[in-house]
Amino acid sequence: MMEYAWSKLTPKDALQIWQPKWITELDLRYLTHLYQPFIGQTATILYTTLFYEISPSNYYSEWFRIGDMLAVLNIGMAKFYEAKTRLEGIGLLKTYQLQKEDGNYYKLELIPPVAPDRFFRDPLLSSLLISQIGHQRFAILQRRYSIAKEYDESQEVTANFSDVFVAPFNVTDYQVDHYRNKHLMDSSDAEVPQLVEDTFNWELLYSLLKSQFVSKEFLTEEVKRVILTLHVQYGVSEEDMVPYIMYATDLSTGITDPDELMKLMLNSYEELQKTKKIAQKKSKQQAKKIEKIKNQATVNDIEAFKINLSYSDPAYSLVKVAKKMNCMEFLESIKKQRHGYVAASEQRVLRDLVDLSGLPSEVINILIHYILVVQDNTSLTKNFADAIANDWGQRQLKTAEDAVTVVRTREKEGQIKREQKVKQVTTKRNYQQKPPRIEKLPEWAKHENTAKDTPLADEKVAALKAKIAKLKSSQKEPEEG
Known part of the structure; x- marks a missing residue:
């Protein structure tokens, strides 16, 4: 039986809330307008309740029980x-565990939301928001948090420090308390969520760009984050990435504009889909091979898996495909084989799995296969996917092989459980089956009939014959008259 990650928490566990960076009411406004659409209402309410x-005069709370928070x-x-992990995944919460004899103690650090200037420049956060509210609402929020300076032709005449203040003569006597400074609160922005780079080959991209006279030195960290978001969110490969980078690069200087690349990403999702379809047409032979492998990886194959993968193991082909394809392509390939399509709700579920679960793409692909093929579900549902992702995240699965082993073990345990249930039902039926009813004879019927026939006397026989003759003669008299 699968153990869910949340089952390790108990209502008696203690919580204490910290704010290492000072959080204001303005931060809560950012949370509501910018984060709530994609982290959900429950996660938003949890954040504000913890805050x-x-x-108001301190940076931490008193200790209290999880059960109290559940009641509130x-x-x-x-x-x-689920709400707590969504806050953790998006970078708004950090959790520290302390085990004591009387139970578990958790310190929760609330991280302030990213300010609008960084939020709208970040490709991952912007794409998450647009996917939920659309471009029109996104543009409204951008205007709401923009400042337009219209000072006509005026010139700045602000006084500087040296015009007003004179440095004190004893400034050299100031002693810095490094320990105290290290623990002072600050008001800097939160860190944006980090993306996993395991599936992206930067060296390949650099070599492709070099042939286009674009040096890797001009790819700043901001540009790299946009590139990685394109890859993780939309499955853009290193080869397909080159024309988008070229479009956003000034060839005279070789500098790539991250804002232009970001704008291109947000407005060209349909174009990206066309690019993927063209790439699929160029690899028909590979697609047929993948389809054949998918058809082989059925429920019966799952039951036949071995713990140690080998070239003869049916799971080897599935793992190979899971490592090679991005999550969206993997999901689309299964849907295509079943003559279906990827619904918008499934896209959101997949996006949450990629952004918030922390699982590698190859593990998410095995999760998709388990839900749609092994469990034979028609669609990828949020609750089921989140439950499995939480469990696998708790198990710290890192590779497709790890995920297949968990699936195989789960199926084997399920088969044993089903066999035990059938055995119990059979035993119960045999126990409840009633024996045939046997009727008991009454006492008088148990003894044999010992009575003997006794012949009549001659006189009685003669009298009976006389009566019979008289009856016959009386019946004939009316007919004669």
């Missing part, structure tokens, strides 16, 4: 855990 547990939010442990 208000902190005293009116939710169960599974919903609480």
